[in-house]
Amino acid sequence: MSTATASMKECIENCQECQTTCADMLTSHCLSEGGDHVGQDHVKLMLDCIAACAACVDFMSRNSDHHAHYCKACAEICKACADSCEKVGNMDKCVKCCRKCHESCSSMAS
Amino acid sequence: MSTATASMKECIENCQECQTTCADMLTSHCLSEGGDHVGQDHVKLMLDCIAACAACVDFMSRNSDHHAHYCKACAEICKACADSCEKVGNMDKCVKCCRKCHESCSSMAS
Amino acid sequence: MSTATASMKECIENCQECQTTCADMLTSHCLSEGGDHVGQDHVKLMLDCIAACAACVDFMSRNSDHHAHYCKACAEICKACADSCEKVGNMDKCVKCCRKCHESCSSMAS
Amino acid sequence: MSTATASMKECIENCQECQTTCADMLTSHCLSEGGDHVGQDHVKLMLDCIAACAACVDFMSRNSDHHAHYCKACAEICKACADSCEKVGNMDKCVKCCRKCHESCSSMAS
Numbered sequence: 001m002s003t004a005t006a007s008m009k010e011c012i013e014n015c016q017e018c019q020t021t022c023a024d025m026l027t028s029h030c031l032s033e034g035g036d037h038v039g040q041d042h043v044k045l046m047l048d049c050i051a052a053c054a055a056c057v058d059f060m061s062r063n064s065d066h067h068a069h070y071c072k073a074c075a076e077i078c079k080a081c082a083d084s085c086e087k088v089g090n091m092d093k094c095v096k097c098c099r100k101c102h103e104s105c106s107s108m109a110s
Numbered sequence: 111m112s113t114a115t116a117s118m119k120e121c122i123e124n125c126q127e128c129q130t131t132c133a134d135m136l137t138s139h140c141l142s143e144g145g146d147h148v149g150q151d152h153v154k155l156m157l158d159c160i161a162a163c164a165a166c167v168d169f170m171s172r173n174s175d176h177h178a179h180y181c182k183a184c185a186e187i188c189k190a191c192a193d194s195c196e197k198v199g200n201m202d203k204c205v206k207c208c209r210k211c212h213e214s215c216s217s218m219a220s
Numbered sequence: 221m222s223t224a225t226a227s228m229k230e231c232i233e234n235c236q237e238c239q240t241t242c243a244d245m246l247t248s249h250c251l252s253e254g255g256d257h258v259g260q261d262h263v264k265l266m267l268d269c270i271a272a273c274a275a276c277v278d279f280m281s282r283n284s285d286h287h288a289h290y291c292k293a294c295a296e297i298c299k300a301c302a303d304s305c306e307k308v309g310n311m312d313k314c315v316k317c318c319r320k321c322h323e324s325c326s327s328m329a330s
Numbered sequence: 331m332s333t334a335t336a337s338m339k340e341c342i343e344n345c346q347e348c349q350t351t352c353a354d355m356l357t358s359h360c361l362s363e364g365g366d367h368v369g370q371d372h373v374k375l376m377l378d379c380i381a382a383c384a385a386c387v388d389f390m391s392r393n394s395d396h397h398a399h400y401c402k403a404c405a406e407i408c409k410a411c412a413d414s415c416e417k418v419g420n421m422d423k424c425v426k427c428c429r430k431c432h433e434s435c436s437s438m439a440s
Contacts, residue, residue, distance in 0.1 A: 137377070
C-alpha cells in the first residue's frame with residue numbers, strides 16, 4: 001500500500017524531531033536568553049528550519065512525487081541553522097538535530 | 111529550559127504519528143481504492159485530521175499558551191475521523207492512531 | 221459548487237492579511253528593533269497569531285465542518301496579539317489587522 | 331522596514347488565491363463529482379499545489395533568504411496541477427489561478 005521506503009520513514013522522523021526541538025528551543029531558550037539568541041538572522045533561520053522540516057514531513061507523508069524539492073531546501077536550511085546555532089553557542093540540541101536532518105534530507109533529495 | 115511536560119511530549123508524538131499515518135493512507139490507500147474511500151465526507155475528514163494534528167504539533171512544540179484550543183479541536187476531529195474510517199472499512203491503522211490521538215489530545219485540552 | 225459564503229470569503233481575506241502582515245513585521249521590524257519587540261511573550265504571540273491565521277485559512281478554504289474551532293481560537297489569539305502590539309508600541313499595522321481579523325473570526329466562530 | 335518588493339507582494343497574493351481556490355475546488359467540486367476528479371494522481375497534485383502555495387506564502391511573508399527554493403518548487407507543481415486540471419476538465423478556475431501562480435513563482439525563483 002504505502003510507497004514510503006525505510007529511508008523516507010527515517011527522514012520523516014528526523015524532520016519531525018528537528019522541527020519540534022527547534023520550535024521548543026526558540027521559544028523556551030532563545031527568547032528567554034536574549035542577546036545573540038534573538039539576533040535577526042538567527043531567529044529567521046530557526047523559523048525557516050521549523051517551517052522547512054514541517055513542509056518536508058507533509059510532502060513525504062503524502063507520498064508526493066515532488067518531495068525531493070522540499071528535502072533539498074530543508075537540507076540547505078538545516079545546515080545554515082546548525083551553523084548559526086554553533087555561532088550563537090549553548091544550543092547543542094539544535095546543532096545535533098539540524099546536522100542529522102541535513103544528512104537524511106540530502107539523501108532523500110538526490 | 112523547556113516547559114514541555116512528559117504528557118505534552120507524548121501528545122506531540124501521537125499527533126505526529128496520526129498526521130503521517132493518515133496522510134500516507136489517504137494518498138496510497140484511499141485514493142487508490144476509490145469507492146467509499148473517496149467519499150466527500152470521508153476525504154474531508156481525513157484532510158481535517160491531518161491538518162488538526164499538524165496544528166497541534168506546531169502549537170505544543172512552540173510551548174504556546176493557546177495550545178489547549180488546538181488539542182480540543184484535534185480530539186474532536188480525530189474521533190470523527192476514526193468513526194469515518196471504521197465505517198469505510200479496511201482502515202485499521204488509521205482507526206488505531208486516531209483513537210490514540212483523540213485520547214491524548216483530550217487530556218491536553220482540559 | 222462552493223459552500224463558502226460571502227462572510228467566509230471576507231474572513232479568509234482578513235486572516236491572510238493578518239498572517240502576512242504579522243510575519244513581515246516580526247521578521248523585518250521586531251527582530252530588527254530588539255528590546256521589547258523581542259520579548260518572549262510578544263514574539264510567542266506573534267508566532268501564535270501567524271499560525272492561527274494560517275490554520276483558519278486552511279480550514280475555511282477546505283469548507284471544513286470544523287472550521288469554527290479554528291476561527292474561535294484565532295479570534296482569541298488575534299485579540300491578545302493586538303494588545304501585545306499596542307503595549308510594545310510602534311506596531312500600528314499589526315494592531316489594525318489583528319483587530320480586524322479578531323472581528324471577522326469572532327463572527328465566523330458563532 | 332519591510333524587505334518585500336512589489337513583485338513579491340503580487341506573488342504572495344497569487345499564491346494565496348491559488349491555495350484557497352484549489353482547496354475549495356478539491357473539497358466542493360472534485361470530491362462531489364467523483365470519477366476522474368478523484369483520480370489518485372489528480373488529487374495528489376491538488377494537495378501538492380495547496381501545500382506548495384501555503385509554503386511559498388509562509389517563506390515570502392517571513393522575508394526568508396531561502397524563499398526562492400519554495401517559489402521554484404511551487405512553480406513546477408502549479409504547472410503540473412494546471413495540466414492535470416485541464417485533462418480532467420471543467421476546472422477552469424483552477425487552471426487559471428495555477429497558470430497565474432506558476433508565472434509569478436517562476437519570476438520570484440530566478
